[in-house]
Amino acid sequence: MLQNALMRSTAAESVKNAARWYTFRFHPEIVAPKRVLSKLENWFYACVTIGNAAKHVKSVANVDIRGTGSSEDVLIEREYTSQELDDGERVVELLARHSRSNGRVGMHGLSWTAFNSLMMATLRHPPALRAIFAAHGSEDLYKNDxxxxxxxxxxxxxxxxxxxENALPAPPQYIMDEKWIKERFTARPWIDVYLEHQLDGEFWQKHSIKYAYENFTLPAYLLAGFYDG
Incomplete structure (x- = not known):
């Protein structure tokens, strides 16, 4: 079963990133047997792998990106910004020092969070990050996203x-006031940003891990290959 708590930690520029903290209590009778997964299998089988990982994982933190959910500050301007990676690197550092942590941090995710895991492992490589699990991630943000x-x-x-979805007010209070409107409801639509970059180039390549494979040295479990969408 999972125990839910709320951890608030100071990230870059004193912005508070909200994280829901889960502690695993492993029950072997409810976890499916291990199996070998190929990139052609359905991503729903990822739950089997995560279930078995519960035997080895102490706790899990589900962190809201800056400006979304219960995290503070203005919404990031689009997916996969340098600010997002800066915050992610800081979160890994904070989790490694947390009282519930043994200092070794892993990342896992599906789609967007898989991209975060791949980018953090390849482009940032914080010392406390020891392994990743990525399902439906992407190595090329232009062609494969x-x-x-x-x-x-x-x-x-x-x-x-x-x-x-990004404009939704922060739980659990769901306060809709002038601050919420200013920070979330007046943001430029992301599709408008992407339409300015209809050809491959620096905009897409900067955070595409295919251009930094030499830095991809962490143990990684990849599900469904490098393709999302």
């Missing part, structure tokens, strides 16, 4: 809904 798949503009429910 959800925005310009194979170089063609892609529109789906995620592109249309993400700005609305």
């Amino acid at each position: 959800i925005h310009f798949m194979d170089g063609i503009l892609h529109q789906d429910e995620y592109i249309l809904s993400v700005d609305h």
Whole structure:
């Protein structure tokens, strides 16, 4: 079972990043047997791997990105910004020093959080980060992500809904005041940003790990290959 708590930690520029903290109590009778996963298998099987990892993982922190959920400050201008990676690096450092931690931090995620894990392992490499699990991540943010798949503009429910979801007020109080409107409801739509960069280039390549494979040295479990969308 999971125990839920709320940890608030000071991240870059004194911004508070909210993290829901979960402690595993492993019950072997409810975890499916181990199995070998191939990139062709459905990502839902990731729960099997995570379930088995519970035998070895002490706690899990689910952190809200700056300006979303219960984290403070203005929403980041788009996905995968340098600010997002700066905050992630700081969070890894803080978690490593937390009283519930043994100093060794791992990252896991699906889609966006898989990208975060891959980028942190490859582009930042904080000392406390020891391994990652990434499902449906991407090595190429232009061709293999959800925005310009194979170089063609892609529109789906995620592109249309993400700005609305980002504007949701912070739980658990869900306060809707002038501060909330200023920080979240007046942000530039992300699709507008991406439409300014319809060709591959520095904008997409800066945080694409395919250009920094030599730095990818951490143990990694990759599910579904390097393709998302």
